[in-house]
Amino acid sequence: MSATVNHVGLPRDAYKGAATTLCAGCGHNSITNHMIKALYELGVEPHLLAKMSGIGCSSKTPAYFVETAHGFNGVHGRMPALTTGAHLANRQLIMLGVSGDGDTASIGLGQFMHLIRRNVDCTYIIEDNGTYGLTKGQFSATADLGSMQKKGAVNTFQPIDPCAVALALGCSFVARSFSGDGKQVVPLIKAAIAHRGTAILDIVSPCVTFNDHDGSTKSYSWVKDHEESIADVSFIPFFEEVHVDYEPGTVRDVLLHDGSHIVLKKLGEDHDPTNRQAAIRVIEEARAEGHLVTGLLYVDTAMADFASTEEIPQRPLKDLGEDELRLSREQFAQFMSEFA
């Protein structure tokens, strides 16, 4: 029997990982499944994938997909530094970071911002549930003002919105989604991976144990009632033909570096994803109106990524040997003589 395979000849099972140890019904598990689907359909070669994470429930999930890929579960809030270093060592790797709201918006906010500032070529997924699950339900910095803990405590602080921060910093790819919306999450993950530069994907992902009750703005029911998608997203990888059979003027097509396309079908008001001010406005309006705006908020395909700015070669620095890394005997002797 021949299993169905993707364009690199691998079956879907090749993208599975270890069994999850998260709670049944956790939004993160849905995201893991979306990840498996996206990576399979994209035909990412597992050996070229580097799964990076920090600490927290979200950061455990890289163990639950593409088991044969390398992964690095580092220290809390520092996934961006490890990702930056690994990327510089080997530009061939597809850097896929998974973080949470605590890992990103509290302890790791500085690294999150500086990763964006450098535009390191990586995908940065925030599994955002507004709570610290592993330590049993404290508010995180993305919890909305006035949202409630399970036992009734009210959050008194303004939230840090990772997408708003990313936009303010000029991030080259900013999107938001909902773990329960696979139709949107999957193409966004694909687009984020195909994008050259830092792609931030904030996915609201309810914590069924600590933050899925009335009064929470990160619960399944709240998000279902308040999600407003700005456009239908579909992704056409470089190895597939583009068939556009929409009415003229109803879609936007974003061409990525690798020849893939993001196709956005208008829903309601037209949003131009290449307009950063418009993206910031969309987020602000949604916040004022009490909605969760999802979809591709902003993309800049022209911005140079970090490794290009640094002018390092495509071939991995890790593979360079003595012949290229050391001075020659003659250079060394000349150099030493200059200290005389």
Add this chain to the structure above:
Amino acid sequence: MTEPIVNDLTIQAATVNGSGSQTANLVLTRAIFHMGIPVAPKNVFPSNIEGLPTWYQLRITPEGHMARSDKVDVLVAFNVATWRQDLTTVRGGGVVIHEEAFSTAEARTDVTYYAVPFSKLAKAKIQSDTLRKQLANMIYVGVVAGVLGIPWEALEHGVRRQFLAKPKAVPINLDAIKVGYDYWQDNFSKHDPYRLEAMTGRVEGKVLVEGNQAAALGALMGGASVVAWYPITPSSSLCEYFIAYSDRFRVDPKTGEKLVSVVQAEDELAAVGMAIGAGWAGARAFTSTSGPGISLMAEFSGLAYYAEVPVVIFDIQRIGPSTGLPTRTSQADIGFVYTLSHGDTKHIVLLPGTVEECYEFARDAFDYADRFQTPIFVLSDLDLGMNLWMTPEFKYPEKPFDRGKVLSKDDLEKVAGEWARYRDVDKDGVTYRTLPGTDHPAAGYFTRGSGHDENARYTEGADAYANNMDRLVRKLETARHALPAPVIDEAGSSVGLIAFGSTHAAVVEARETLVSAGKAIDYLRVRALPLSDDVAAFVERHERVYVAEQNRDGQLFDIVRLALPPALVDRVRSIRHYNGQPIPAAAIIEPLMDREAVPA
């Protein structure tokens, strides 16, 4: 006049920082070195950009002593703010070259004064308004040259060498030196015993290098290709030199691409994290920092230790605690760095004692990191790192890189994918790793700082945890025998001395002085942690062993005692120097002789 004192004197220039005095000091240093005379400069500078007092000590000895001297023979007093205090540092019979405007009324009468109207000369003779302040310092180079008899040819060399990259600056600086040189000839006759005379046989084949330059070159030759750092004194110059050398030597001649990536990170946490990420992905990576940065790197260092990721971390020590004295030297990080991070953590620490070792250890650190898959700390300090030291030229490495136990695709095919990341196949505690990007379905594994089994899978299992921790001990034990062995210089004395790092220079001088006084002392210089067995054996061969170091708490003293069998512990005594100034020989000789006078 008393007997002439030739080539054996210490010049101290007291100036204002940010005024260009350092360039003048370096010209003077290079001119004297060019005469074949050994020089040992020490720059004592403030944590400030402009306007605070700074001192440059240039020690000149026929033997080539490189430790700081605590006696000043020739003072160049250029700073009115410290003038009276500086005057007290000069030894009786010494020379004071000072700005004419500084009053000598009621000042010491046991020194020779040469009052020079530096300001007036600068105004009258230096045409450029913009450069006057800087060039004024060059005038004192000319005066010192006149007093000590430095030939004009040596001064020309000093200026040319100093302005290697800016040949245009040579004539204008020489002109300024000439102003001082002529002023001396026209206005003074010599009333002091100090003079310099060209000599041979001491500096041939030697060069002047800063420890941070040496370490940067070592890192380049060691194959570092990813570097991440955050600026901090006194470590910044290491990365800055590395950048400069990379710009020159690490550009692909065919494509113009850089064969290295150097990132100025947002803080030290990110800097070490990037280096660890790169080490994990297979590049040779390092970061460089000093005390406060080392504190911030603690968590990540524990990750690299436990997850077994190669990385090289330079700590150019300055004096703490906290911000401490950012521009003063110390050896007080050794205890902290050795076990940096929470939990049972122990690191390999290399302890260069000369600039040549700064080069060699920096270079070899990358081999050790790859071989032992763990952070390698290279502990230098401000004195070693930021001062120029006379050194034999460095040797070209004869060995290729040792990339350690890395399984390639072919290796994995040979074993049919049967391997485990943390399985101790060779019983030396060092396991095999694969790099991301290895095209084999069995290559991938999940690196984590949480508890893991042989296959790198998460576990909280008691045995798995303990077995892994025991293996890490085995690994460190394997490494211990491979690290640079102590250097022992022994002639059967009953008294021994143990030191490390930049204290070496003071020990060398102290031992020579003690030998002339009839008290030979044996010497063991520690060059790495964990300690070699040679240390305990050395203590066993001696009745009394002094551990000399530049920190308050006797940190190496403690580490040595912990490594000794109980019967030997009482043989060890501690000599400590911790005022931020590089340790002089006297700070070893005096306490040692005092305590030897009344053996316990």
